[in-house]
Amino acid sequence: MRLLVVDFDYFFPVPQDPGHPEAHLYAWGHFETPYYLQDVWEARAWAFLLRGLPLPQAQGWEGFWERFRFAPEAQLFYADSNALAFHPRVRAGVEEVVLFDAHHDAGYRSLGEEPACDDWMVFYARQGARLTLYYPPWRDPSLEPEPQVPVVRLLDPGGKVEGVFHRAFLCRSGAWVPSWVDPSFFAFLEAAPLPKEALEPVRPREPRVEALKDRVREEELGLWIMDALRKPR
Numbered sequence: 001m002r003l004l005v006v007d008f009d010y011f012f013p014v015p016q017d018p019g020h021p022e023a024h025l026y027a028w029g030h031f032e033t034p035y036y037l038q039d040v041w042e043a044r045a046w047a048f049l050l051r052g053l054p055l056p057q058a059q060g061w062e063g064f065w066e067r068f069r070f071a072p073e074a075q076l077f078y079a080d081s082n083a084l085a086f087h088p089r090v091r092a093g094v095e096e097v098v099l100f101d102a103h104h105d106a107g108y109r110s111l112g113e114e115p116a117c118d119d120w121m122v123f124y125a126r127q128g129a130r131l132t133l134y135y136p137p138w139r140d141p142s143l144e145p146e147p148q149v150p151v152v153r154l155l156d157p158g159g160k161v162e163g164v165f166h167r168a169f170l171c172r173s174g175a176w177v178p179s180w181v182d183p184s185f186f187a188f189l190e191a192a193p194l195p196k197e198a199l200e201p202v203r204p205r206e207p208r209v210e211a212l213k214d215r216v217r218e219e220e221l222g223l224w225i226m227d228a229l230r231k232p233r
Contacts, residue, residue, distance in 0.1 A: 107148030
């Protein structure tokens with residue numbers, strides 16, 4: 001049984017060079033809690049908009065599913081957290097995992113008894129599965145610590161992926177991927193040519209982007225008035 005796992009953060013590029021002029025805008029904490037899944041993204045959007053920068057978007061997801069061949073009985077499971085890639089309905093009979101992700105998810109800290117979003121690959125290794133990870137072209141693999149289990153790690157060369165997949169799993173990773181990118185995620189989910197089953201509720205988040213833009217215009221007007229009052233008469 002061959003499993004394809006796709007983390008949507010694969011399609012959300014972030015600056016890899018700490019000297020990049022916008023790198024500080026991506027210095028985000030990541031925790032799978034309600035605050036980091038929803039509320040924090042408005043403050044992060046505000047940081048871009050206040051500087052006159054466009055909100056960063058997901059890139060390269062169109063046509064992605066066309067790279068794969070699926071068995072006739074293949075099914076797609078999806079969730080917000082990648083921890084559910086080891087859900088009983090996903091892992092049953094899996095002998096090989098092929099992951100497309102910006103992170104190896106093969107352990108960054110002490111392991112718990114249950115799989116988490118950053119170590120679920122370790123649990124597949126324990127059941128004897130072969131593990132392969134494809135990083136997105138924008139990702140620098142040297143920035144990642146070594147996995148705690150053997151994983152073949154490669155930069156994605158693009159093109160067709162060899163072999164047939166019998167099952168697929170997709171996660172949104174809402175603590176890593178902004179709420180304003182949700183339309184792209186759900187379009188990507190809909191484009192998958194497989195029957196779909198949610199393993200947890202995954203609902204569109206609704207950031208108040210237009211309200212934030214209105215606030216930016218108010219701030220700009222206020223700053224203009226302040227500057228005008230400061231000028232000598």
